[in-house]
Amino acid sequence: MSTEPAPSSRAERRERTRARILSSARDLFAENGFDRTTIRAVATAAATDPALVMRYFGTKEELFRQVAEAGVEEPIAGPPGRMEELLLASLRDKLTTEHAGTLALLRSMLTHPAAAEGVRQSITEQQRQVAAGLGGDDAMTRAALVGMITLAAVLGRDLLRLEGLQDADPEVIIELLRPALQTLIR
């Protein structure tokens, strides 16, 4: 929340405002979901006005799209033991660093079609990678459960904020899930 120092050039100011809008939108979408977040509220939080938000992003849908833009995921591959490591590393990353963009996507995944599609694609992608390394005719089912379990940890901690999970050390969660995931990846 530091006040920016140099007024600098027009282009820079513009870029800075844009970034502030994006950041406010991220927080509000993550906290309240797509439907309950208003352009007006985003503008207020970013200390501008609604018209400017529309000017920069055109539509609420597009603003959400840019907020929820998924970063590239580490591919999950190799023998079971290796996949287990990669999956837990990915979970650690989600639990330790702030991913307001990801939370925005997850928050709306049950009620907003675009968000649902984004999550589904992301999980399906990982699912195929894991299933490829597994074999067996229930590989896709096992891989789906693996994906849902890691997602469930984030959900319970950051979105539902369950007692016993929201304040738990990420490493504890990871070590508790390790043997559970091992029963599915093998």
Add this chain to the structure above:
Amino acid sequence: MSTEPAPSSRAERRERTRARILSSARDLFAENGFDRTTIRAVATAAATDPALVMRYFGTKEELFRQVAEAGVEEPIAGPPGRMEELLLASLRDKLTTEHAGTLALLRSMLTHPAAAEGVRQSITEQQRQVAAGLGGDDAMTRAALVGMITLAAVLGRDLLRLEGLQDADPEVIIELLRPALQTLIR
């Protein structure tokens, strides 16, 4: 979808209309969530008009409350092996019989405060029961993960409709999750 036969008494007709509204609301809330379900749409689906819906239920919030009213849950207690059985039985029930009311609650749990609270209370209740039978200082964390994992199965299958899960035999899902849950309950 059978057309009701006897027009019968006023009170009965009234009750029937009420039930039809409740049923339509259940389906729509379960499919689209609280915010995207309109009173108008509920009325249309129930072949009445919006005013009547309001007359019977007063407010959309109250209609949702009645739709999402949780049935009583089997208590989870006993030694670890017994709790495991009870948890899996509860999961089987959720996977095999249609619980549109429960799905309505789950659909909105990330975006509607009342739904979030309902789910949180339900999980927390189960969590305490499981934690009581476990011991260890991370009992609540383990119990939370147990709850989230079973919830994740329903989520992935009925709400996200993940490939490899939406068409999976419930018994397969249960048997895959059994060893995973065993690593957390012990």
Add this chain to the structure above:
DNA sequence: GTCTATACCGGGATAGAC
């Protein structure tokens, strides 16, 4: 008692003043 018509509000989006 049931439904038609409408009030009222707040949302996203737009046009035009400065």
Add this chain to the structure above:
DNA sequence: GTCTATCCCGGTATAGAC
């Protein structure tokens, strides 16, 4: 280029005709 004022739609809720 930034903001004020406004449009228009669709939501919940209500009042009054039948």
